[in-house]
Structures are given as C-alpha cells and as structure tokens.
Amino acid sequence: MFLSIDRLSHTYLTKTTAVTALADVSLSVEKGEFVSFLGPSGCGKTTLLSIIAGLIEPTEGTVLMEGEPLWTGGTDARASRRAVGYMLQQDYLFPWKTIEENILLGLNITGTLTPETKKRALALLAEIGLGGVESYYPSQLSGGMRQRAALVRTLATDPKLLLLDEPFSALDQQTKLKLEELVWTTLQQYEKTAILVTHDIEEAIAMSDRIFLLSPRPGRLVRTFAIPDELRRCPPLAARRHPAFSPLFQSIWKEMEDLEAAP
Amino acid sequence: MKPLHDRIESLHREYLAALRKERRVIRLWQAVLLVACFTVWEAASRFHWVDPLLFSSPSAIVKLFGEKLSDHSLFVHTWATLFETLLGFLIGTVGGALIGAVLWWFPRLAKTLDPYLVVFNAMPKVALGPILIVALGPGFTSIIAMGVVISIIITTIVVYSAFQEVDPNYLKVLRTFGATRYQCFKEAVLPASFPAIISTLKVNVGLAWVGVITGEFLVSKQGLGYLIIYGFQVFNFTLVLMSLLIVALLSTVMYQLVAIIEKKWSRRR
Numbered sequence: 001m002f003l004s005i006d007r008l009s010h011t012y013l014t015k016t017t018a019v020t021a022l023a024d025v026s027l028s029v030e031k032g033e034f035v036s037f038l039g040p041s042g043c044g045k046t047t048l049l050s051i052i053a054g055l056i057e058p059t060e061g062t063v064l065m066e067g068e069p070l071w072t073g074g075t076d077a078r079a080s081r082r083a084v085g086y087m088l089q090q091d092y093l094f095p096w097k098t099i100e101e102n103i104l105l106g107l108n109i110t111g112t113l114t115p116e117t118k119k120r121a122l123a124l125l126a127e128i129g130l131g132g133v134e135s136y137y138p139s140q141l142s143g144g145m146r147q148r149a150a151l152v153r154t155l156a157t158d159p160k161l162l163l164l165d166e167p168f169s170a171l172d173q174q175t176k177l178k179l180e181e182l183v184w185t186t187l188q189q190y191e192k193t194a195i196l197v198t199h200d201i202e203e204a205i206a207m208s209d210r211i212f213l214l215s216p217r218p219g220r221l222v223r224t225f226a227i228p229d230e231l232r233r234c235p236p237l238a239a240r241r242h243p244a245f246s247p248l249f250q251s252i253w254k255e256m257e258d259l260e261a262a263p
Numbered sequence: 264m265k266p267l268h269d270r271i272e273s274l275h276r277e278y279l280a281a282l283r284k285e286r287r288v289i290r291l292w293q294a295v296l297l298v299a300c301f302t303v304w305e306a307a308s309r310f311h312w313v314d315p316l317l318f319s320s321p322s323a324i325v326k327l328f329g330e331k332l333s334d335h336s337l338f339v340h341t342w343a344t345l346f347e348t349l350l351g352f353l354i355g356t357v358g359g360a361l362i363g364a365v366l367w368w369f370p371r372l373a374k375t376l377d378p379y380l381v382v383f384n385a386m387p388k389v390a391l392g393p394i395l396i397v398a399l400g401p402g403f404t405s406i407i408a409m410g411v412v413i414s415i416i417i418t419t420i421v422v423y424s425a426f427q428e429v430d431p432n433y434l435k436v437l438r439t440f441g442a443t444r445y446q447c448f449k450e451a452v453l454p455a456s457f458p459a460i461i462s463t464l465k466v467n468v469g470l471a472w473v474g475v476i477t478g479e480f481l482v483s484k485q486g487l488g489y490l491i492i493y494g495f496q497v498f499n500f501t502l503v504l505m506s507l508l509i510v511a512l513l514s515t516v517m518y519q520l521v522a523i524i525e526k527k528w529s530r531r532r
Contacts, residue, residue, distance in 0.1 A: 085439070090432070092430075094433065094450070096454045105436075105437075109437060157440065
C-alpha cells in the first residue's frame, strides 16, 4: 500500500472553541492512483491534505507512506515532505522571481539543484507549453500559464505523491478544462500518485480513479465511489462526454444532497 | 484599413505632444513661482517693507555664500552635516531592519518588547538629546546617535509589521518543500517586504535630517545646524537663511536619490 491513513482525527484549538475538522478518517491509496476528496466547504478537505503534506500534526491517528510514518512523536519528517508535492488554489508564484527561478525553487530549497535536475525542470516547462517564458516575471503571464508554471514547480522535485488543493477553482471554465487535461496526462505519463481536493463533482469524476465523499463538520468519510474502468481510462474531456458520466454524476449528486439534508 | 491605421498613429502623436506641452507649462509655472518669490523677497528687503536685519535678502545671501565659499568654512560645515546625516540615516535604517528581522525570528521576544517599542515610538526622541550628549560626549557621535534614535524605532516597527504581513501561502509553498526558517526568510519574507523597506528609506531621509540638525543645535560645534543656531544668537539672519537653503537643497537631493533607488527596485518586479 502506497499511502495508508488510519483513524485520523484533527481538532483546531482557539481561545473560545475547539473545532473538530476531521473525525476518524481511514483510507488508503495505491501507487499510481488518482483519488479525489469531494465534499462541501467545512468538510476538512484541506486539513486532510495539510496533514498528508506534513504541514500540520494530526491530533490522533497515523499516516503511513510506503510503510513509513509521516509523524512520529512530534518530530517533523522533513524527508517525507520532499516526497510530497503540493499545489494550491492559486499559483503563488513568487512575483519577484522569474519563471525559471520560480520553477527551480523546490530544487533549491531541498538542495537537489544539479545541472540534470535543472535541465529536467526546464524540459518539463517546454513540454507543458511554456517554452521561452523562462526569463518572464509571473505578472507577465495569464492565469492559466501561471498555474501551469506552478505545476512545473511542484513536479520539478519529482515528488512521489502530488497533492492538489482545488488548483483549478480560480480559473475560467475553458482554462480549467484545458488544465485538467494537461495535469491528468502529465501525471499519467510520469505515473504519479495524486490526491485532488475539490467541491466540483464533475471535476472529481473526470479526473479520478476513486472518489472519497466527505461530510461537513466534522469531516467524516461517508462513501467511496470507484469510477468504472471505461471512465478511468478516458482523459477528463472525453470522460465528460462519456455515456457513463451522467449517471455517476446523478448518484453522487443525490448522495451529497442527502448529506446536506441530514441534521 | 490603411487610413484608419494612419489616423490612430497621428492621434497618438497628438496625444504625446499634448502631454509634453502640459509638462512644459507646469515647469514654466514652477520656474515663474521661484523667480517671483525671490524677486518679491529682494524688493521687500530693499524698500524696507520688511526689516532687512531679520529677513535678509537673496542678494545678501549670495554675497555671504561667496565669502564663506572662498574661506572654505562653508565646505567644512556642510560636509560635517552631510556626513552625520548619511551615517545616521544608514545606521537607523539598517539597524531598524535588522532589529525587525530579529523580532520576526524570535516571536516571543517580539511579544515581550511590544510595549517598550510603543513607548519609545510615542516618545519625542529629540528629548533624549541632552542625555546622549552627556553619555557620548559633545561631538559628532552624539549627533549621529540623534539621527539614529529618531529613525530606528519607526523603521523597526514598519519593517517588522511588513515581515508579519507576508502572505502565509508563500510560506506554505516553501514549507511543502521542507524549507527551514532561514530559507523562508530569505526566499519569501525579505523579498516580499522590500517595498515596505524602501518606503521607510524615504521617511528616514527626513527623520535623519531632523535628528542631525537638532543634534547640532545642542552640541554647537560645527555643521549647518550650528551655523543656524550661531547666526540666530549673533543676529545674523543672512547666515541662518543661507544655511537653511543649503539644508533644503541637500535633503531634496538625498530624497530624490532614494526615489530613484525605489524606481529601480519596483521596475524589477
């Protein structure tokens, strides 16, 4: 098992309240799999992702990646963070750095910048359709181009696991569909394992192999949907047009409606 | 299509010409205002509309300026003031930025020192003058110290709050790569705060001049501040006004230099 999450709970403490964001979540992800966490806002999706990324320590439970615990007795596992790539809702390219400096940031920070890794990162940039913009500043690029550059920055360190925190939600529809396609094919090509957090049912179906549906306040795992093989094999745009797409959408939609109706 | 293109081109040329004309008109009026002020001043003094002993006159100032220039005393005083101001400005700015960085690095220290910073910031720093002179001696050290104390606290506060206001998502990006605290500071916190640091430079130019001139008032040994206070005591207002004009000129030049640095920096992003 590539990633296994066991009875994970997390509670945020503030001066006035203790808010439980995640309650007793257990799941596992296979190597090379693309899974989605789907749920309304307040279901602890981002908390779950932050725990997997090693950014916050869970109140309870364990996360094992390739058998190694991510959190052991409060010590941060820096090495494991390196194995994880994180993409945020917005690109968060550093405006004072050129695109080249931006995509090499991870390599710089982890101390793995060599002529080979640099060449690979630049090749990836060209492959993703951004050849020739190396010396530009982020403000000179469009939103879609910036998010693509952010993808290169994330992939440059060659992470084993990719965490995508609603990376398409701030884009316009057309750019979003194109970028979904690009991310999907790139991840297939490099056989990466990925976890996508989204509140968009269509996006989850189009991109994933499995969907974990989470309930809000506190976030619990309600149901797991396995995407049928014929949809899994299709890239996102084709999947959206597939006859099997709509029935699956309906059943997930209904499940989410029931969740909201529940007290 | 061609005529439309030509038309747009000529419209653009006209627009640029209008802009240039507007700028020339403004420059002209600025020059007129300057000349008018000095002319009225000269006339008022000549015809005794005002007391020439108190308000002097441009011609008297120019004459004195020539004398002071030929006996080299003006150069010594100007250089002393300029040197003190530059040093006070640099130490105040760099020191304040460094203290800001230390506060960012040690959050507990920042919380502890918070009320002290508030008190120091609220206090009129020139009131410390006599203490500084007693402690550091009546020389250029205490004058520079004046320039420093007046600017260092506000620099610390501005820089520290700029460090704190850096978008946490930039830090999140770095932390997902496992960045250390130092790497976070170098890669995100410091560069993101550069605009704030540059804007404190502009404020500090003015503050350093205030500190140094006040310091020279108190120490009364040399410098343009000394010339002003000396001229006042011997009732030589030509000397006072001449020194004042030199201070105005030099501080403007310094401010403009900082503005050029700021422009260079903002163009890089």
